[in-house]
Structures are given as C-alpha cells and as structure tokens.
Amino acid sequence: MTKNKLSVEIFGQQYNITGKASPSYMREVANHVDETMRMISQANPRLDTTRLAVLSAVNIADAxxxxxxxxxxILHLIEDDQP
Known part of the structure; x- marks a missing residue:
C-alpha cells in the first residue's frame, strides 16, 4: 500500500502528515484535532499551545x-449470545 502525503492546518499551523490512509480520511482526522483544539481554546483562552495540545489529546483519548x-x-455480549 502506498503512503499518502498531505499538508493540513491544525490550530493555525501547517503540518505535513504521511500515512497509508486515504487523503480524505487523513484530512478528517486533522479536522477533528483542529476542532477539538479550537473548542478547548474557546473555553480556556489563556492556555498556551502545548497545554492546549495535551488537553486535546486527553479529550480525544477519553472519547x-x-x-x-x-x-x-458489545463483542462480549455477542460472544455470550452464540450457541
């Protein structure tokens, strides 16, 4: 499988990302990170970028x-339901 390279903007910064996923999927992931950072930044406008990035990572990891x-x-329930 070929690697795709993509330039994305996350919280006002350009990043070049590379991955085996489709460019549209990689853009979707980057957009999710950007939206999470912007949402947290609106609630906590005094956070520096590093703390904002860590809090965003914690929120995404929690989800x-x-x-x-x-x-x-669900898998456990399905396995228990099998004869």
Missing part, C-alpha cells in the same frame, strides 16, 4: 477509550 469499552462490551 476513544469510551468507544473501545462500548465496543468490547
């Missing part, structure tokens, strides 16, 4: 962990 737990619980 991921919650979804992963739900997914694991």
């Amino acid at each position: 991921y962990m919650k979804l992963k737990r739900e997914h694991d619980e």
Whole structure:
C-alpha cells in the first residue's frame, strides 16, 4: 500500500502528515484535532499551545477509550449470545 502525503492546518499551523490512509480520511482526522483544539481554546483562552495540545489529546483519548469499552462490551455480549 502506498503512503499518502498531505499538508493540513491544525490550530493555525501547517503540518505535513504521511500515512497509508486515504487523503480524505487523513484530512478528517486533522479536522477533528483542529476542532477539538479550537473548542478547548474557546473555553480556556489563556492556555498556551502545548497545554492546549495535551488537553486535546486527553479529550480525544477519553472519547476513544469510551468507544473501545462500548465496543468490547458489545463483542462480549455477542460472544455470550452464540450457541
């Protein structure tokens, strides 16, 4: 699989990202990070960029962990339901 390279803007900064995912997916991920940072920045306008990035990462990781737990619980329910 070929690697795709893409230039994206996150919180006013340009980043070059490379990955095996489609450019549209990589752009969607970058947009999610940008939106998260902007949302947290609006609620906490005095945060420096480093703290803002860490809080954004924590928020995104929290959402991921919650979804992963739900997914694991659903898989467990499905496995228990099998004969």
